[in-house]
Amino acid sequence: MNLKTFDVHSYRSCQSVKFPLNRDLTGLIGINGSGKTNVLNSIFLLRKISEFRFKYANNRDTEYNTCKIGAVFEHNGISIQLKATIYLEMDERNNDEIISSDFKWKFSNYNSKEWLTIPIEFFSNQFNSSSFHLPVSIRSNIRFSKGSRGSFFEIYKLFHTKEFKKNVQPLLHEVFEFINGINYYSATQFSDPGRCPVSIELEEDRFRRRTHSSSGHEQFIFDLYNSHKQNDKEFIRYFNTIGKVGIGLIDELSFETLPIPSSTYKVRSGGQIKQKNFERQLIVPIFTINGKKLSPNQLSEGTFKTLALLYYLITDKSTLLLIEEPEVCIHHGLLDSIIKLLISQSKHKQIIISTHSDFVLDHLSPENILLVKYLETKGTTVKQLSKSMSSDEYRALKMYLKESGNLGEYAREGGFEYE
Amino acid sequence: MSKRKPRVGIIAEDRSDIECVRALIFRITNDNKIGVDGMAKNGCTMLVRKCGHWAVNLHEKGCNLLIVIHDSDGKDPRAIHNRIELALHACPIVKKIITIPVEEIEAWLLADPNAIKKGINLDKIPKINRNVEQISSPKEFLEDIIDKTSNREKIYINSKHNAMIARNIDIEKIKEKCPSFLPFLKFVQENTVS
Structure with a gap:
């Protein structure tokens, strides 16, 4: 499955934006403030709405920001269209917090003219289990097409018709898996490795977060520890890529594990005290580089970022990976390898990057590029290069690439500034 | 008078090709002390456009041999050769070769x-x-x-x-299977092996 087109309306700087996406790699380029990050964030809303919420806020039209998104997914030649209205607010860190959302779906292999209103909760496999339960607040909000209010039982019945079960249910599951597998990697996420703790703590095998400011770094160390422990194929592939037989970023990676005795007391009525012991572990990551053992906070920013980016690029089960400025803090020799890895991994998962780097652009073709601009009247706009230029200009670009230079150089020389 | 030590300048489509050619030279000569320098910038159009300037720069750095390597990428090797040769018309390095692997290195x-x-x-x-x-x-x-x-x-x-x-390649195997390798091999052997 892949995301074929995406549109977003009334979201941050995106008043009304629609654009197609490549199956493999798409690059967003544009000047600072044009809205590239907003475009990536708007695609990431798909992931956020896939997380179960089971809450439908009252007065949502008036109290919260409302944006609309549309997406067309493609799966084995079948097209699945989504229209969603999302009620959201932004927290103090400028993150989107979804309050509620409505969904309409259309399937090319099932009543292709009809929009079905199906809450995202129905997409999970849980719906098929006998224990599946929907709160009344959701049941009462289920609507079918033409605005008529349906009931939980109507949609339940629909789900159990032979045709729906055969044609649509597997697609619902695929879509759910796809949007649940969208991940975001930001250039700033792993800035300043000095903020990374030298150890992490696990309590009953669960990650015990100690600080908020280093959460991205801690999470990466925790994910890395888990993968290292499992030592599965993905981790081996990752280690082979970053280690001596790959790009040679580190020699070795190891984790020291120390049990920490821990207990708590429970006082019962009558004064009986009971001690409860539980298991805690201190995990100490060690990166060996040029024979020296280093803690993660001693790694250079570029090394830390590359380790994290490649970890999520290679090991996670992302279906669509959104990467903001992969070039930040990376030497061009290493960046060359990273871009080649991005290109090769985009055969297995859809990847969308934003970039300011002409070096990155040098490795891409015009077909990979979406040009992002901010216009006073329209807000952020996103266009394919071929659509943002006249046919003469596009032919001139192709000629330039054939005879004179690369895409990055063309951009640096102002080739896209006046489009 | 002692013979001048060879110093090879390599012009390629990217840095990895330079590293690869450098390793092949070391394998052919069994001498990893030969001086090697290189210039490259992402892609073949840049190579053709810049190779004249790069050759001058490599010459100034002390290179007395020049290897220009360019993949054929399905195009006519003769045409590529001619374009590069034209671009190198003022090349100050006398001993040079333009080598074109079939498709890719x-x-x-x-x-x-x-x-x-x-x-x-x-x-x-x-x-x-x-x-x-x-x-x-x-x-x-x-x-x-x-x-x-x-x-x-x-x-x-x-x-x-x-x-x-x-770095691990058996030169005899490439010699046997890749005719496009032979001019490169001959050039390196004639000019570097004492």
Whole structure:
């Protein structure tokens, strides 16, 4: 499955934006403030709405920001269209917090003219289990097409018709898996490795977060520890890529594990005290580089970022990976390898990057590029290069690439500034 | 009067090709002390446009031999050769060669499966039962066989792995399977081997 087109309306700087996406790699380029990050964030809303919420806020039209998104997914030649209205607010860190959302779906292999209103909760496999339960607040909000209010039982019945079960249910599951597998990697996420703790703590095998400011770094160390422990194929592939037989970023990676005795007391009525012991572990990551053992906070920013980016690029089960400025803090020799890895991994998962780097652009073709601009009247706009230029200009670009230079150089020389 | 020590300037499409050619020179000469310098910038159009200036720069740095390597990428090698030759009309380095591997330089690396095993530390030797100069995309072919042979545990990164393979390559195998390698081999042997 892949995301074929995406549109977003009334979201941050995106008043009304629609654009197609490549199956493999798409690059967003544009000047600072044009809205590239907003475009990536708007695609990431798909992931956020896939997380179960089971809450439908009252007065949502008036109290919260409302944006609309549309997406067309493609799966084995079948097209699945989504229209969603999302009620959201932004927290103090400028993150989107979804309050509620409505969904309409259309399937090319099932009543292709009809929009079905199906809450995202129905997409999970849980719906098929006998224990599946929907709160009344959701049941009462289920609507079918033409605005008529349906009931939980109507949609339940629909789900159990032979045709729906055969044609649509597997697609619902695929879509759910796809949007649940969208991940975001930001250039700033792993800035300043000095903020990374030298150890992490696990309590009953669960990650015990100690600080908020280093959460991205801690999470990466925790994910890395888990993968290292499992030592599965993905981790081996990752280690082979970053280690001596790959790009040679580190020699070795190891984790020291120390049990920490821990207990708590429970006082019962009558004064009986009971001690409860539980298991805690201190995990100490060690990166060996040029024979020296280093803690993660001693790694250079570029090394830390590359380790994290490649970890999520290679090991996670992302279906669509959104990467903001992969070039930040990376030497061009290493960046060359990273871009080649991005290109090769985009055969297995859809990847969308934003970039300011002409070096990155040098490795891409015009077909990979979406040009992002901010216009006073329209807000952020996103266009394919071929659509943002006249046919003469596009032919001139192709000629330039054939005879004179690369895409990055063309951009640096102002080739896209006046489009 | 003592003969001047060879110092090779390499002009290629990217840094990984320079590293790969450097490793091949060391394999041919069995001498990893030969001075090598190189210039490259992403892609063939840049190479053709810049190679004249780069050749002058390499000459000023002390290079007395010049190797320009350019993949044929399905195009007519003769035409590529002529374009580069024209661009090098004012090249101050007298001893030079323009070498054009069929399709991509990776075709040369595919000539020795054992070097791929050793270079990338694979558990087994990849099977390559084809005429390597007839493979339409040697880079993709190499990517696929590394993926398969390593049971998806290794990802081919040409910028790193090409040189690793070349450091282990048996020159006789490339000589036997890749006619496009022969002029390069002859040039290196005649000008560097004492």
